Amino acid sequence: MNGSTNLVDRITGHRRMRRNRKADWTRRLVQENRLTVDDLIWPIFIVPGNGIVDPIEAMPGVNRMSVDKAVEAAKEAADLGIPAIATFPNIDVALRDETGSHSLAPDNLINQATRAIKKAVPHIGVITDVALDPFTSHGHDGILRDGEIVNDETVEAIARAAVIQANAGSDIIAPSDMMDGRIGAIREALDASGHQTVGIMSYATKFASAFYGPYREAIGTGGLLKGDKKTYYIDPANGTEAIRDAALDVEEGADMLMVKPGLAYLDICWRMKEAFGLPVFAYQVSGEYTQVKAAAANGWIDGERVMLETLLAFKRAGCDGILTYFAVEAAKLLQNP
Numbered sequence: 646m647n648g649s650t651n652l653v654d655r656i657t658g659h660r661r662m663r664r665n666r667k668a669d670w671t672r673r674l675v676q677e678n679r680l681t682v683d684d685l686i687w688p689i690f691i692v693p694g695n696g697i698v699d700p701i702e703a704m705p706g707v708n709r710m711s712v713d714k715a716v717e718a719a720k721e722a723a724d725l726g727i728p729a730i731a732t733f734p735n736i737d738v739a740l741r742d743e744t745g746s747h748s749l750a751p752d753n754l755i756n757q758a759t760r761a762i763k764k765a766v767p768h769i770g771v772i773t774d775v776a777l778d779p780f781t782s783h784g785h786d787g788i789l790r791d792g793e794i795v796n797d798e799t800v801e802a803i804a805r806a807a808v809i810q811a812n813a814g815s816d817i818i819a820p821s822d823m824m825d826g827r828i829g830a831i832r833e834a835l836d837a838s839g840h841q842t843v844g845i846m847s848y849a850t851k852f853a854s855a856f857y858g859p860y861r862e863a864i865g866t867g868g869l870l871k872g873d874k875k876t877y878y879i880d881p882a883n884g885t886e887a888i889r890d891a892a893l894d895v896e897e898g899a900d901m902l903m904v905k906p907g908l909a910y911l912d913i914c915w916r917m918k919e920a921f922g923l924p925v926f927a928y929q930v931s932g933e934y935t936q937v938k939a940a941a942a943n944g945w946i947d948g949e950r951v952m953l954e955t956l957l958a959f960k961r962a963g964c965d966g967i968l969t970y971f972a973v974e975a976a977k978l979l980q981n982p
């Protein structure tokens with residue numbers, strides 16, 4: 646067939662997308678988004694004790710670590726160039742109560758971990774979640790009174806806990822509880838206590854999702870949680886409501902925004918970035934991690950490629966970075982592809 650007058654040339658008018666895809670070098674030249682180690686935040690789980698590395702069954706490759714081991718992990722992350730870690734505690738059940746009061750203990754597990762990590766690895770960022778769920782006997786993120794998660798009292802407690810976390814050396818406070826008014830209250834409390842440089846990464850749009858299952862096993866709230874979190878997390882059906890919720894956090898002084906879960910909410914990532922221009926992070930949560938690991942373990946997908954593809958998808962969706970349990974694995978691959 647005559648190449649210049651063939652059917653496809655007539656249809657496309659000689660515009661062929663495949664020219665830019667024809668070789669590795671053209672593909673590299675036109676690549677729009679790149680994943681780098683600077684995009685990664687590594688969430689880790691802390692348990693009491695010493696020398697403990699306790700595998701989490703539903704999250705193959707992820708462990709609960711005692712503070713000394715968490716310090717080693719933070720060193721490894723820093724050596725790989727990972728900018729920040731996010732810590733989550735699994736505290737003794739005996740220390741959990743209706744109001745999550747142990748969140749206010751200056752020497753609780755999360756604050757111990759922050760102190761130890763900042764002392765040993767000062768140049769890695771430490772992001773601490775300030776929600777009450779690791780500390781409540783019912784597994785909810787707030788104070789439970791007469792079957793209701795009470796907003797304003799929870800906000801007061803969270804703002805106090807934020808100051809205590811900042812005193813321990815936390816660089817960024819990340820409230821994941823979705824109470825109304827918490828960002829403004831935390832900002833005021835931090836500023837009033839001299840922590841003007843401590844940032845706030847708001848879990849601005851956190852959805853009432855089924856993807857959090859393995860995390861609840863990891864911090865030991867799975868069996869405790871009564872009911873669900875639908876009175877404070879966002880309905881997965883609602884995108885516009887999510888943007889409005891994030892807008893309030895921006896007004897109240899959030900420095901960074903987060904979307905959680907990640908992959909099922911890429912539209913929200915994009916809309917947040919467009920709407921506010923603030924740094925936007927996606928949290929690729931436990932259930933997302935587990936899906937990839939489980940399918941890969943069965944030989945049904947190429948786990949490494951799927952991992953990198955999902956992480957890159959967050960960049961394409963406008964995210965500035967990703968909280969991911971894959972952080973170390975991805976960082977190693979990015980160093981030595």
Ligand SMILES: NCc1[nH]cc(CCC(=O)O)c1CC(=O)O
Pocket residue numbers: 774776777778786821822856857858859860861874929930931932
């Ligand atoms: N404040 C709760 C909290 N903090 C982190 C996660 C989930 C993280 C994950 O699934 O990886 C959750 C959700 C929940 O248990 O309801």
